[in-house]
Amino acid sequence: MADMETLREEEAGGEPVSLYQRILGDIRDRILSGEWPPGYRIPFEHELTTQYGCSRMTVNKALSQLANAGLIERRRRSGSFVRRPQLQSAILEIHDIKAEVDALGLPYRYELATRLQRKATRADLVRLDVPLPSTVLELSCRHFAGDRPFCLEDRLISLAAVPEVADESFAEMAPGPWLVSRVPWNAAEHAIRAVGADAATAAALGIAAGTACLVIERRTWSADQPVTHVRLTYAGDSHALVARFTPSQG
Template sequence: MKATYREVKADILSKITKGHWAPGSLIPNEIELAESYGCARATVNRAMRELADDGLIERRRKAGTRVRSSPVRQARFDIPLVRREIEDKGAEYRYSLASRAIEEAPDWLRARLQLDEGARALHLVCMHYANGDPFQHEDRWINLEALPQAREADFMQTGPNEWLVATIPFSTAEISFSATLADTSLAEFLGCDAGAPLFTIERATWFEGDANTFVKLTYRPGHRMTTRY
């Protein structure tokens, strides 16, 4: 039975999101793919057109088709990069990984991301600094079912936010803003007193129904957020 264009698209998408075809890598041409999937070239062409429209691949005449280095988002907003936010203020950026562990997703995370029981997640705690001063505390979980390559990713030099933006797009995002009070741990990370008021953003993203990540971002006292549309 010949593969449908939806099956071809799903398999190519899986190869991209799971790292078999890395960002920037050349994808086999349509004739090769048609032979591989046992279908007509027109079937492959339709799958490739949709992937290009989704912003996952870039097609160029004579140059071939490549996985985009930074997938284009089709959502109404982009995921901001804290590095860029700090450097745009004219400050020097520094990043630090505080902890890293692979854990069974806790109940609250499974409920938030609709994960299966027993799902494994990569838990990262990071700090971002502006001119040496604490700027943002990042408490992040990455779904290893959707992104198994995160197990081997080096987050010592580059933060998970930048890695995710370069690795996988999102089709759905959920964001909430709130105020919180610094507990002892956050106070130590952010260089403030316990009980100090802090601004917090919680963000979860999905791609075509599969959860990518959940993150809680907490900012130093006095942080001000400005958005532009």
């Protein structure tokens, strides 16, 4: 249930932590330090209650949260065991493009290139998993950092999922923030790859053809209905994705 960010609390700060948090932190630290390696059987709830002088509910709360976090595995009758780190999983934070440009200290500008409402074609199915007789909005736009193109955005939006886009010109507002503020999404999928810029991309980004570009594709669903597919293309050297780490996760 938990990722480690939320499992972490301030120990050094000396602020009062509750008892179950102390128990949780103690065990977590022993696991992360390697003192209790994968497979290690951590003390029974019963033992921890005597060790900490508290009730079973309290240690149960701590252990349950560790189990939710994927750090330990609980087995009835057998006890609780340190889990092997399953997969190295990193948390990628997808920032707003404007925020990225702001972070560079450069003025941000957005520009709509094309806006086309049309019937979905067979080719769109790969990008957006809509039933075939359906209407989509295709957008192409650019994000600028200063006066240099920073990112190219090609987007497909399902009109079935978001009918209101028909009334939105997107001349001033980028579709990303517009959608985020309007459509509650509950699933998404990202693919990240490196591709050489083709002629059109190179021209739009103001770079030489063949330059390495970082391409991020994202598909988003809301209530099992496909909402949008977006392809963001960054000139290779201008951008890096940074991912924070999450220690161990089911």
